[in-house]
Amino acid sequence: MDLDALAGCLSSSSCLVTQTTSGLIIGMLLFLVAVGLTLIFGVLKIVNFSHGAFYMFGAYFAMTAYQLTGSFALAMLAGAAGTAILGLIFERVFMSRVYGADVLMQLLVCYAFVLIFDDVVRLIWGPEFRSMGMPAAFQVMPLFIAGGVVPPYYLLLIGVALVAAIVLGIGLSRSRIGKVIRAAAHNPGMVSALGINTGLIYGGVFALGGMLAGLAGALAAPVRSLTPGMGFSVLIESFIVTVIGGMGSILGALIGALLLGLIRSYGSLGFPLFTEGLMYLFMVIVLVSKPTGLFGKEAA
């Protein structure tokens, strides 16, 4: 425990800028993965344990596209679109067959695919770790804001995640398709009776969730090493975010991810040997005081 370092940071503007930005970076990347997870749970009632694999595929798709084209924009597009297509196929061919099944069965199927997807990546890209590399446009000096250090690439990352959060929030609450999705989440039988293809909605939501995780993987690819199984640790943190925010709540995922990012960032200063523990402790405190999570709804 180093409370002096934490107190010193809280009284320094440069430290506050650096650590807060650091927390936002961690949080926003986590949000992109967790929001897909919570969306799939909210609509399909599936605890998608294979969700981390889409983050992994997004990173590998982006790296390959970047190596082939040299275009960062195309790399991001490949990461997001590739995983959306993969998510749609996965949902239609496999996951749609276990809807309504026991949760344990769903988890086992998902876990089997975690291992299968890792092996697929190993077969295609090899077992060794890879690095995409930072595009030249972002190989620049970091910005110095109030004495704090902020890399431009991370500003882009925060911006993209923020736009995704806003579009998703408005899309689901205001657009017609958003209303249909929300209706399908509450009463799929009624939606189906109205002549709406629920299979299409489910496939679309799964693809959207996969796309968001893939986008997160693509954004992380320039700064994280790529290796088979890389989605697992992100998945665990995403589950924590989802549980803290409330299963199925998009706003909860956003708040939960930001809180977790800030806990990690400031916790590394004040509690350097207990940063991981802090995350779990926070989750326990939230669940004990509000078992449905911060923005979760009580079961009817």
Added chain:
Amino acid sequence: MTRTRTPGISRRSTLALMGAGAMSVAAPWVARAQAKTIKVGMPTILSGRVAQLGTSSRNAVMLEVEKVNAAGGLAGRQIEMVIRDSKGQPQEAARVARELVNTDGCEWLIDGEASSGSFAVHEVARDLGVLCVHTCSEASSLTADPKQHIPNAFRCVRQGIHDSIVGGSYAAAISKAKGLKKWATCSPDYAYGRDTTGEFTLYLKRFAPDVEIISESWPKLFQPDYTEVVTKILQAKPQALYSCLWGGDLTSYIDQANIYAMFGQMEVFAVNMADYTALTVVKNLPKGIHSGNRYIKTFPTTPENAAWGDAYKAKYNEYPTNWSWQNATAVMFLAEAAKKANSTDGKKIAETLKGLTIKCPFGADGTVTMRGDDHTLVGYAIGWGTTIPQEPYVPEVKAGDWKTIFELEAEWKKSKGYT
């Protein structure tokens, strides 16, 4: 008087059955003794995050075994490698090692495990009495601690304490020359990270007593994101940083530290940087990172070492790793010992290996020795240098002095109660 045959099993049949039974029980040993090939078992890590290193271990062993077999084998017997995946799990490594000996009939073991698994395999070797050469574990206690010692196990690997002595004295010299008094450390939070960092700072402070460690970071092994670690180090404003992160963790860390322009703000000492696994993967390798040599074909600067690196690349289309040279050296030692002993008997080989010096591309003076009293490798090329972003990556390596290593290692052993 005629003897009547009693019903049941006759004496002749009983003897025949007993004989057959004895033969069937003894068959594996009889067959083994007569076998033209000698089976050598190798548990190693062929899946998971460290699979690349395990694969490179297997490749290096096969490269050398092919040479030995082409030259007529060991005491007239061809080597047959039986290589199994331990998945990097100690319990699996122990199970696989036992199975290789008991079921597959392997007479020796080459243990391609990292530190955690090697101790498990070591206990199997202790139990079965089979000749075992550890080829990847750098944990010094594996051979330095007398409690671990068994007559049939050897370690053909660079050692943490050797690296720390050379690294600590190298860093201290630079520290004094450049006035680097405030240091930070950032190493993985497990035995290797803690031990190696502790030993490095021990020798850094010994040679540069005014050095102060102002910040320590212990990210967990295989942590995907180091942002909070990077910013914490930047806040501390050290003049120098030591890290023993390795593999994908090191490359992630460098990529993330790069965009904070961290490498321009302090001298960085990353012991595991100068290995092709990291050097060739990092796309924007910063200039001027200090690193210990792992495997690099330009150090030692000899035609033999360069030729070995090129031969490996020609066969496997990639450069070897630190684990490669260690595994290759193990096969070289075993071949030379079998030649000297004119036998493949494990006990005779073990006796011959003690104190054996062989010619080797990775030796500081062209030779390496299997030290007799603690069964560990000494005399290998060891040094530190600074990186550049393209080949040869570390153009100049300052070689460590083995006389100093031996002196300080002896002191260290005494302080740990090993002697």
